Amino acid sequence: MPQAKVLLTDYAWPDVQIERQVLEQARLELVVAPAQDEDTLARLAEDVAGILTCWAPVTARVIEAARACRIIARLGIGLDNIDLEAAARRGMVVTNVPDYCVDEVAEHTLALLLGLLRGVPHFHAAAKAGSYERECPWPLRRVRGLSLGVVGLGQIGTRVAQLAAGLGMTVLGTSRSRKSLPEVVTWCPLDELLARADVVSLHVPLTDQTRELLDRRRLFSMKRGSYLINTARGQLVDHQALSDALRQGHLAGAALDVQEVEPPRLEEPPYCLPQVIVTPHVAFASDQSVSQLRRRACEEVVRVLSGQAPRHPVLP
Helix, strand or coil: CEEEEEEECCCCCCCHHHHHHHHCCCCEEEEEEECHHHHHHHHHHCCCEEEEEEEEHHHHHHHCCCCCCEEEEECCCCCCCCCCCCCCCCCCEECCCCCCCHHHHHHHHHHHHHHHHCCCCHHHHHHHCCCHHHHHHHCCCCCCCCCEEEEEHHHHHHHHHHHHHHHHEEEEEHHHHHHCCCCCCEEEHHHHHHCCCCCCEECCCCCCCCCEEEEEHHHHHCCCCCCEEEEEHHHEEEEHHHHHHHCCCEEEEECCCCCCCCCCCHHHHHCCCEEEEEECCCCCHHHHHHHHHHHHHHHHHHHHCCCCCCCCCEEE
């Protein structure tokens, strides 16, 4: 008989075989939420010992309902979908998988950069539609010699900087700390970076301090004709201001893997603008990264519920 239940709030892959296998080996029962509304999650959380969550909001109400819960394990890096203050009040362990999908997100960022600068998505779509013309709605640029501004120099931002430097780009970077600055990066304050960079790429977590980090003022302070790439969190950017900056020609283009609301209304700006590339929050994905993520998050639950210390605690 299973010893305890573990709630999986949501998942972004075809099945839950990995989760079920890891938990059942530890005599834990997997409970998969049929919906992600607060009422459903709070009801299911009442008798679970652990919670696994991908993107669904684990709110204070859900946490308060989870009276027997000892751990909330995030299937990912960011923690903005978990009420950390409520978890701290309950003395819960919160974990993430901080070193997952570093290469995947960095490579996706580079793919978006090349797509913007060389017009690949536009030309592909036009050719498939029967048009073999060389006009592009935005300027085509030579990559070598351009400057990339990396906002956030954690593992992913650092890897992006290294890849861009390998293409001959000048890399500017900014972060909360200047410690362990990559050799290829010249550090500068955020506002200076925005004014100087030909391409700006965001790699910071979503917090109260970074929400709408690129607001109207900062978007219009970016170098005229520059490009924005966001593979971090949609809420880092004021999307209405971004639409205005693109339509007024202040920015040449943008590539967005993350949106304020997902899925977004693709028929509305900025998503419908011809100079905008949109991908469906897929930068993290590869066969290797997703399977490793799922297994490692489940193993954190098993460790804590068996009395061991987690490997990647965020709380306490």
